[in-house]
Each structure stands twice: as C-alpha cells, then as structure tokens.
Amino acid sequence: MQSGNFDQVPAEIINELIDKKILVDQSVDELADVLAENRDAIANEDKLYLVIQPTANCSLGCGYCGQAHNNTLMSESAQDGLIQFAASRIRPHHKYIAISWFGGEPLMGIKAMRKISSRLRKLAQEKNLGYVSSVVTNGLSLNNNMVEELITEHLAYKIEVTLDGTEEMHDQRRHLKTGEKTFSKIYNNLKNIVENYSDKILLSIRCNVDDRNLNNVPELIDLLHRDGILPKVMIYFAPVHSWGNDAHKHIESKKYWSQKQIEWFISLNEKNIKIDLLPQRKKNLCVAVDDNGTLIDPYGGVYKCTEVTLTPTYNNKNGKNIHKLGDVTIDPSDIDYASNQFGGFNEVDVIQNFPCAQCSLLPLCGGMCPKEWVEGRIPCPPIRYNIKERMLLSYAWNQSNFDVVEDEAKATCS
Template identity: 30%
Template sequence: MIERITSDLKDVVGPTCEYSASIVTNGYLLTPDVARRLAACGVTSAQVTIDGSKSDHDSRRILHDGSPTYERILKNVKECADIIDISIRSNVDKTNIEAAQELLDYLELNGLMNKVHFYLAPVDDINQVCANDSHCFTVKEFSYEETEFYKRAIARGFKVQPFGGTNFGICCAVGINSYVVDPVGDLYKCWDDIGMKERRVGTIFEPPMLSKNMINWMAYEPDDPECQECFAFPMCMGGCPNHALNGEGKRCVSFRYDAEQKMLLSQMMNTAKRGAGQNEADA
C-alpha cells in the first residue's frame, strides 16, 4: 500500500519536487527487508512506540491472541537502526514511569544508545472512557517527571528529545491540506479522532465537501485569553486544537511548567554532542 501510494504521490508532485515521508508504527513488522522497502519509498524515519519496560509493555500492547511483542519490536529496532532513522516514543503514566528506565538498559546493552532517539509521551484519555484515567499525569505532573527522566538518560549518554512531544507552532491538523485517512477511507483532521465517526470531515470515496466539522477546524483560532498572556504562547500557539474544539480544555505543553529546566536539558544535550564529537576526532 505504501509503495503504491508513494508512486502515485511522486507522479503528482513531479520530478522537480523533493519527496519524503515518515511513519509511525508499533514496530512489530518492521523487519530489515521492510525498512529497506520503506527507505526506497522515501520514508526517512520511523517512530516506534514502546510502553516502558518489558513487563509493562507486554501487559498493554499484545497481539490479538495475547502473545507478547516487546522483544520482537526491539529486535526489529536493533536490526533496522542502520537502515532508517528510528525514534522511540515511550508512553508513560504514573504506573510505569519508573520502570521505563529498563528500556534504556536494553537499548544500552544492545548498542543502540547512539543509534536511536528517544522521548516520553504522557498517556492521555483522549475519548474519556478510560477506566484508569486516574493513572494519567496532569501536564504539570508530567513536566516534572519528564525532566527528571531525561536528566538521567542524558547522564547515561542517550540522545533524547527534550521537546519530542511538543508542537512548536500551531498543530498541522489546522492546515487546510492536512488529513488522516483511516483503514476504511474516512478522513479526519486529527489521529486522536480515528474511529469516532461523528468527528469525520469526509471520505476519500466522495468529492470534498465543507462539512460542519471541517468548518470548525478551518475557523479555529488560538484566541484563549489565558494563552495569549502566557510566555509559552509563541511556541505552542494555544496547545492542542482538538482539545479546544471539543470542549476538553487546554492541552498545554510541558515546557510551560519548567521552561528553565527544559532549556538546561537542551544545553546538556548539546554539551554531550560536542563531547562525543571531540572523542571521535581524538580517536
């Protein structure tokens, strides 16, 4: 499917336009052969989602028959890291944040410390039906945990992404040409909405139409008074538009709550990179 879509897209943009793509995947089928085929399609990077430690991940992200997935996913990451740029996103909440350090142990033991990027993302009850929403961090709580986790990771030599979960500037979902296509061809503006039919903005099988949902997205303005007084507003532009449009309150970026610490993390990363570069030069 990706190969066919890529061919069609390249025909549309023509030979004078540079084409590239990225993929978000659970990593279970990301074998070296698949990675090479993706690279041939112009896919330059893959984000692989892992939910912390082996025990936590295999209790949450299993196959339909209950089989675990952790070891196979990380085996694929190890075998594909030299073929395609890989970023690991680890979903965390109050129950698995500490054990998530075990994932770093695995990456270090398998020589992946300097081959993959890594960032944390908070588990979010996006459709308000999660029975364990009390386990989810508030943004302020997550900001502290995120900073402390990254400090330890950087000290160990990992390439983390201190701003990995942050949209600097307004979310691309607000853009007129940004869509998410689900497996049955329905169109959405945000991937959090997939499966919620009432939030569709169209379908690939019908001509474009100016639906009510589409009008709401196109009319979105980050005009919340509190946001406009916040120092972080020029960077986050009001946070998550989807939360605002659906009456779910603001979804501020964690940077708002500990900007100084986040900037220090960035400095730590830059210092670590310079040190690594100097070591390579000396060698």
C-alpha cells in the same frame, strides 16, 4: 529592566534580548504578532502533508487505544479518490509531498501502501515536487524486507515505533489483541534496524507514559543504553492522553510527570545522549489548523485530526463520524472544511475561548491540541511545568539554545 531603567543595562544585553524578542516595545501587540506569524507560516508551508490510514486493522490491543479495528484495506476507489484529492490540494508554495503512514497498523495495509506510494510518487514527479514519507508503526513487522521496502519504494526517511517500557511493562500495555506478548519481537526488529540501517533511515522511539509505567522509564533507558541503541535513535516520552476515552485519567498529576521527565533527561545526559531541552518557536500546530494537512481514513473519509478516525466515540447515532468532512470516494473536491471543529484555533479560539492568549508559552507550544481544549481537557505540555529546570540544565550542559528541535511538543497525537 522591570523598572524601565534600560540605560543601566549593557547595550549588548539589551540588543540580545531584543533580537530574541524577549524584550519588546510596549506598543507591540505580541499576541497578534504571534498569531499572524503562525498564519503566515501555514500560508507558506512548503509541504503538502497527508496522513494516510491504508487499513483499519491492527493486531495490538493497547489499553489506552480508542480505535476499533477490522480488516478493511483501503479500496481501489478510495485510492483513486485519494490521488485525485492529493492532486487538487497542491499549491504553488508546495515544494514536496510528505506522507505519514498511520493506522491502525499501517504495515498491515502494505498492499494498499504499495499502490498508493507508487501513484503519489508519480504525481509528485509530474508536478515537479519532492516526495518523502514516514511511518508510525507498532514495529512487529519491521523485518529486513519491510525496512528495505520502506526505504526504497516508499521513500521513508523515518520510522516511529512505540515502546512502553522494558519487556514486562511493555507486554502488559502493548500486547496482541489475543493477549500475547510483543516486546521481544519488536525489540529484536529495532536492534536489527540500528545495526543495519541506521545510516539509511531515522528510527524514533516513542514511550507513552502514564502513572502505571512512569517508574519503569529509567529501566528502559538503561536497557537501550546497554544494547547500544540509544545513541542511534531519537527517543521521546509522551504523556498518555484521551483517545476518545478515559486514558488520560491514568495521569494523576502532570506536574509530577514533568518532574519525572527532568530525571529521565538527566539519566540520558549521563549516557551522553543529546536531549532537546528547549522548545523552538512553533507556528504550525497540527493538521487541524494546517491548510496543507489532511488525514484520509481507510474508507476514503477526510478528516482534520489524527485522533478521531476509527474511534467509535465520535460516531453519532447513525454511525457517522462527527468529524468527517468529506469522502474522496464520493467527491474529492467536496470537502466541508468549514465544519472542522478544531480549525479556528489561531483565528478565534485562542483569543476568545482558551487561556493560551494569556500564556507566555504560546509561541513555543502553539496552544497544543485544539481537540483537547474543545473536549474540555487541558493539554498543556510538560514545558509548562518544567521549563525553568530545562533552561537551567541547558545552561549547565552548555547547550546551544536555538538549534535544537523539540519533538515532544509535536507529539500531541498518538
């Protein structure tokens, strides 16, 4: 085929390659096509996506966190502005409103969540839209009452909890601000959810991995297997990245990290856990480039990135966050989207400023994190270093290549 002798290749193979867009006509501008598809997917996205931080509080003091916490709860006026903002962002192509509760620790803001959920659900009903939510939580307060409330009142379909290893390792990394341990409480909560709620809500376990806990991952996998948790959760491993700080410097080699990931996949497969080995086409990167997505912080600030709020590194000398685009407590309709530093990714940056335009993985990773590129780091995902091994494993394990979802590629943010 590389010599152009297509007539010597069986027609069914050629057709399959054309169908999968592996073989394309020389005249096609693939980069332009890929970016046009991305823009088209965003223009037709069926959900209005809001990431909401109901509080600036969190009891954990994780070493890699770049946020500064305090006990601010989203005020009534910010809640009012948030609802007006949400209403103003609904477009004819939206079919539902999707909320991601984010923090700080969002469940410390449960009082605000209750009021906001009820009003957003009402808004969705009035506009004839569906409504779902998900929660990214440290897992400390996931008792029965809380889980039931999340399911029934907040219409949560997914809870995501971070475990950074087995007890000793996790407690070194994800302890309270006062230094106390958290693993056993979180782990018992997870066990309870798996035992009593796994038919009602999806539980996702994220493991943030750098050089310090890399070798503990197999022990975590074994523990989750022994306790019967593994088959009932989604689990994924994310390389620790900068959160306006130096956290990324604890990964010496992404190539090594990615080889380790293959070992974890093999361990999971030995335990009959299906792994999302092959990435799918990724058209809508993240809220930074998605016109349908926005983050509202506990003060009513409007942002287009989940990793810049509550993060003092991004404050200018007057204390104003340089990524803040507006304030719903002042005017929910006056949002300066043009000053979103990460917004031109599919239009300009990917073509002019970053190497993704020459990279064959662009359709799969979407270019990863615009913020990482803008800040001068290279955000390439593990597939850049282990896609060949993944393809071999996928073939060896007889996986269907095109019906799996790559969660890890979505997991750029914390």
